[in-house]
Amino acid sequence: MNTDSNNLSKSTTEKSSNDVDLLALVFVLLRGWKIVLFFALLGLIIGVLYSRYENPTYKSDALIQIDTTSQGVSALGSNISDLVSTDVSPAQTEALLIKSRMILKPVVDLLHLDIRLNDPSINALDKINSDRTHTQINTPEGVALKTADGQVQISQLNVSQAYLDQPFTLVKSGTDNNFTLSNGFDDFKGQLNKANYFRGTDGIIQITVNDLPDNDHPITIAKQSLQNTTDAINGALTVTELNDKTGIIQLSLIGSNQQQITLILKQIVESYIDKNKSRGSEETTKTLSFMETQIPLLKQKLEASEATFNDFRERSGSIDISQESGLLVAENSQIDAQINELKLKKADLTTYYTEEHPLVLQINDQLKVLNNRKQSIKSDIAKLPGTQREFLKLSADTTINREIYLTMLKNYEQLKIVKAGQIGFARIIDMPISTYRTIAPKKQLIVMLSILSGILFGILLVFLKSMLKNTVKDPDRLESKTGVPVIATIPRSSSLTRLGKNKKTPNRLLAYIDHNSLSYEAIKSLRTHLIFGMPEHGKSGQRAKVILISGESPGIGKTFIAANLSEVFAQLDHKILIIDADMRMGELHKMFNIEQNVGLADYLSQEDNESTTSQSITEYVHATGMDNIDFMPRGQHPKQPTTLLASKKFNDLMSQLSAHYDYIVVDSPPILAASDAIILSQYADKLLMVTRYNSSIERQLVYAINQLTKDHVRVDGIVMNDVQRGVMDKYSYHYSYAYGNNK
Structure with a gap:
């Protein structure tokens, strides 16, 4: 072959493989759209709740110019200017100076910024419901905070060093003008509108309370240290020089109360100017x-x-x-x-x-x-x-x-x-002014980012789930992994799915419910494959050919395949017997509306001295009401199902039944649940493994087939059941040959 042709073929194959892999990732994502949508909605809810939980944040600005020349002295002549220094601190140095304790301490003392009030009755739900909560107001007269039961107002609080940054609880005593101040160790009694002096175990406390809420509403109060107070101010204060070497400093302060931050920033500016x-x-x-x-x-x-x-x-x-x-x-x-x-x-x-x-x-x-x-x-x-x-x-x-x-x-x-x-x-x-424009939280941005985060998390979870679960989806991949051909893909029947929601539905065979569907045509295609691949005579040398149907785990639809496959074989005037060999949990009798009381387990559990003639076998084989189909249910639950199947009586049973039927379809327990299928395989002319699309775990199916291979049991084909066709299903072409009036 030409070398260029080889290279072109290889390049085309690699490109096709890359496209398929990328397309597979897209389909994985589309199949998990519910998970992505769930986390997107969860992100939306979290974003909305957070935007309501956080109080609005406001900003106040001021501008100060730093003049680089001496003012007043130079105008009086060079002689006197020589006596007084004309050096001026640069703007960056002044910006750092503004944030120093020398400038901030007078502001802290004037506005009582070191007194902190808190309403412990406000919880997260209250913040979400009210959209915003009251914050304390600091003025030269004192500190105030509004609550649901009234206002708290403190005009003085001085404590010793040991009590700094320690919370106290203030509670009004009844309807009189008394209050209680406690910290968990000491309780102090005081009066409103009076300067109260207390001596505790760790020092003294001086406090003047002007007002407190009613109804025993507690208030938490604390005296912050100067360092913590200035650190808190600096955390909200930004001082920068505009552009480069302009000599103009911009001061910005953020907080949850516009009037409060404007007042604080104004005092900071005045304090700096006075010091300057x-x-x-x-x-x-x-x-x-x-x-x-x-x-x-x-x-x-x-x-x-x-x-x-x-x-x-x-x-x-x-x-x-x-x-x-x-x-x-x-x-x-x-x-x-x-x-x-x-x-x-x-x-x-x-x-x-x-x-x-x-x-x-x-x-x-x-x-x-x-x-x-x-x-x-x-x-x-x-x-x-x-x-x-x-x-x-x-x-x-x-x-x-x-x-x-x-x-x-x-x-x-x-x-x-x-x-x-x-x-x-x-x-x-420029002195600071109140603009009342919120700078945070940016609700729309938060909601958008929350939704985006939810979507990304959902996508990650879908891919992670797909990687960990790795369900059965691709027939080609199954064939390469197991070495067993996928001989049929059975599409999902929408009519059967709707009826399946009603537990009282008497008959679930496709011939009676959805005979014009792709699912029914796919069952017939499976029948055709088995007819042309079946030997002329069964293993026993008798008339009947035995088809054993199993799967890797429960709930994959092997009973559905067995029942409907028997029905389409009967259409060819072949005499069919379907046996429910799952004597533990078999439910094949529900497909034919027949009681399971008298069946396979009952026959195999007979005493050896009982009759085993053909006449006695007929007691355990029931007519289904459909032409050419007989059914042997599982019977009463036996103690040792595997032992019964390995007995000579079951061998004799199969020999006798093979003489009377053209096809015997055996529904066996799952491979990974029991070893019954290995015993039954010695009677089977064809062994089919049923797996469920996008539900069965791929590695479980591979392991089940490997277990059969170790026991020298050959699997003749894989039937992929419940394949869903649509835009998100890349592998729908595997059953596109089956056609019907899928109404």
């Missing part, structure tokens, strides 16, 4: 404090130097100094001014940093250089005549002290103006 403003003016305040201590000292020093200089001039009169000496005095005066300015900067820096800070070390180096130059000038002045030296010294001291004093006084007045107009480097752009 105090931080901005702190530097100026410290500088002013330093100047206030230095100005009186500089004034005294200036007055002393002027007095000394005036005394010298009165004693010495007028003195003329050279130009070089004047330059030295001027330079010395400038150096003193620079030294004084650096000292001011150093004093300001040391209020924040240590002596080892790089900025402080840099100022120290500058002071060292200036002091060295000052010593050099002092040496040059020392070479002048004594009177001139004294004049220059006193004149320079007076000039320098005057300049230092005037500069300090000028800067002091400027800083006072700056402090009055200083507002910090953060300003509010």
